[in-house]
Amino acid sequence: xxxxxxxxxxxxxxxxxxxxxxxxxxxxxxxxxxxxxxxxxxxxxxxxxxxxxxxxxxxxxxxxxxxxxxxxxxxxxxxxxxxxxxxxxxxxxxxxxxxxxxxxxxxxxxxxxxxxxxxxxxxxxxxxxxxxxxxxxxxxxxxxxxxxxxxxxxxxxxxxxxxxxxxxxxxxxxxxxxxxxxxxxxxxxxxxxxxxxxxxxxxxxxxxxxxxxxxxxxxxxxxxxxxxxxxxxxxxx
Amino acid sequence: xxxxxxxxxxxxxxxxxxxxxxxxxxxxxxxxxxxxxxxxxxxxxxxxxxxxxxxxxxxxxxxxxxxxxxxxxxxxxxxxxxxxxxxxxxxxxxxxxxxxxxxxxxxxx
Numbered sequence: 001x002x003x004x005x006x007x008x009x010x011x012x013x014x015x016x017x018x019x020x021x022x023x024x025x026x027x028x029x030x031x032x033x034x035x036x037x038x039x040x041x042x043x044x045x046x047x048x049x050x051x052x053x054x055x056x057x058x059x060x061x062x063x064x065x066x067x068x069x070x071x072x073x074x075x076x077x078x079x080x081x082x083x084x085x086x087x088x089x090x091x092x093x094x095x096x097x098x099x100x101x102x103x104x105x106x107x108x109x110x111x112x113x114x115x116x117x118x119x120x121x122x123x124x125x126x127x128x129x130x131x132x133x134x135x136x137x138x139x140x141x142x143x144x145x146x147x148x149x150x151x152x153x154x155x156x157x158x159x160x161x162x163x164x165x166x167x168x169x170x171x172x173x174x175x176x177x178x179x180x181x182x183x184x185x186x187x188x189x190x191x192x193x194x195x196x197x198x199x200x201x202x203x204x205x206x207x208x209x210x211x212x213x214x215x216x217x218x219x220x221x222x223x224x225x226x227x228x229x230x231x232x233x234x235x236x237x
Numbered sequence: 238x239x240x241x242x243x244x245x246x247x248x249x250x251x252x253x254x255x256x257x258x259x260x261x262x263x264x265x266x267x268x269x270x271x272x273x274x275x276x277x278x279x280x281x282x283x284x285x286x287x288x289x290x291x292x293x294x295x296x297x298x299x300x301x302x303x304x305x306x307x308x309x310x311x312x313x314x315x316x317x318x319x320x321x322x323x324x325x326x327x328x329x330x331x332x333x334x335x336x337x338x339x340x341x342x343x344x345x346x
Contacts, residue, residue, distance in 0.1 A: 025327030029334075044240045047247060054251035059289060064250065068238070074246040082253035087285045093261035094278035104263060111259040120282055168337035174309060175316050175333030177290040182320035182329070184283050197284040198291030205292040208299050214288045221284035226277045 009134055016131075016138025023117050023143050026176055027058075028150040033172045034061050035154015036161060041069035045155045052151040056144055057115065060084040062173060086215055090222075091119040098126040106133065113140035120180060189225065197221025308346040312336040 031052065038048035043065070051061055060081045067077045092111055099107060118140055125131065161167070181194055201217035209216070238246070294309040296302060303310065312333050320329035340346045 022326050026330055029330060042238075043243055047240055047243045050244060051247045051250070054247060055254050057254050060250070060254065068243065071238075074238070074242065074249065077246055078249040078253055081250040085254045086257055087281070088254070089257040089261055090278055090281040090285070092258050093265050094275075094281060096262045096265040097275075099262065107262045108259060111262045112255060114258050114262075116282065116286065123282070165341065166338065168334035168341070171309060171312060171333050171337040172330060174290060174293045174313070175330040176326065177286050177293065178313055178316045178333070179320040179326045179329035181283055181286045181290065182317055183324055183326070184286070190280070190283050193280055194283050194287040198287035201288035202291040202295055202301070205296055206299055206301055213292065214285065217288040218281065218285045221288065222277050222280035225280035225284075226273050229276055230273070 008132075012132045012134040013138045016135040017142050019121065019135075020139045020142040020146075023121060024146040026117065026179070027143060027146040028153070029169075030058055030172045030176060031147045031150020032154035032157065033150075033169045034058070034065060035151040035156075036158040036169065037062060037065040037069075037154075038151070039155045039158030041065045043068060045152075048151055048155050049148060052148050053144075055081070056113065056147060057081075057085050057088070058147070059173060083212065083215060087116075087218060088114060090218075091116070095119065095122060095126070098130050102133075110136070110140065113144055115143065117180065118143050120184060189228065192228075193221050193225045196224055306346060308337055308340045311346075312340065 034052070035048055038051070038061075039045075043051070051064070055061060055064075063084055064077055064081055067080060091114055095110075095114070096107075099110065102110070121139060122136065130136070185191060185194070197217050197220070200220055201213045204213035204216055294313050295307070305311070315336050316329050316333040319325070319332045323329070
């Protein structure tokens with residue numbers, strides 16, 4: 001590798017890490033929350049860290065911590081995780097067209113670290129060209145490292161903290177959802193999608209659909225957006 | 238469950254989480270998507286986040302909780318405002334946590 005190439009490599013690396021910082025500030029406290037809850041649920045430090053390393057899907061890990069605490073059987077924990085994380089199908093499909101030139105094992109590594117938040121970060125930028133692989137993987141790895149770090153801190157803190165609610169830690173996930181929605185919204189139509197999907201999901205939850213309300217409402221809400229787009233473009237033409 | 242069983246469960250969780258992440262990236266990358274599918278996929282992040290958010294702040298289990306005594310719903314307003322104005326994930330999350338912690342401490346909500 002020449003000095004010039006190496007320089008580009010290093011700058012792509014630091015650019016990736018810098019771009020991930022806002023996400024790190026979200027992941028460390030949420031990872032910490034997970035660590036605390038996992039510790040309270042009776043997971044060993046090793047298992048809590050393994051879940052953050054191998055599963056690496058925030059909301060499903062928080063949900064799973066609750067299920068472990070409640071003494072749920074393994075099969076039901078795995079099935080719930082599957083349903084909560086099924087939305088990654090859609091994220092992966094949305095990102096795939098941008099990475100046509102990538103090798104299969106590079107895609108395999110990318111997919112492994114694909115989360116709602118890294119998706120949001122990448123999707124916005126890929127529209128105007130895919131940055132270097134070094135930068136993309138720097139972003140993904142920085143994000144997961146911060147998630148692991150948060151988890152580790154949380155496990156330690158879990159042994160000290162007795163009252164999780166006094167710190168508002170149970171609000172981390174809703175607050176993160178709100179922030180991510182606000183950052184995503186670019187046109188007024190998306191506000192409509194957010195409100196309709198949210199209301200539908202809430203209604204389905206009330207009807208007692210377990211974890212399915214998220215998937216059903218997401219499919220319906222995203223489809224509604226396409227239907228209105230079709231309708232308005234036909235009217236204007 | 239002992240720690241070994243928990244670890245095996247985590248392996249199962251990892252498998253069912255990885256496959257939906259991997260398969261579309263492998264199978265769809267060489268084909269361009271029709272416009273309606275692309276438009277649909279663009280709507281997904283906002284939709285899925287809203288679908289998780291609303292029940293998290295407006296319900297407790299299967300019970301609807303919309304009203305001034307719902308601290309999670311109240312805290313959503315300043316959180317949204319900070320997120321909208323600053324576009325900072327960290328700032329918004331901290332705002333939410335502080336409002337919830339204060340609400341509990343001061344108003345016993």
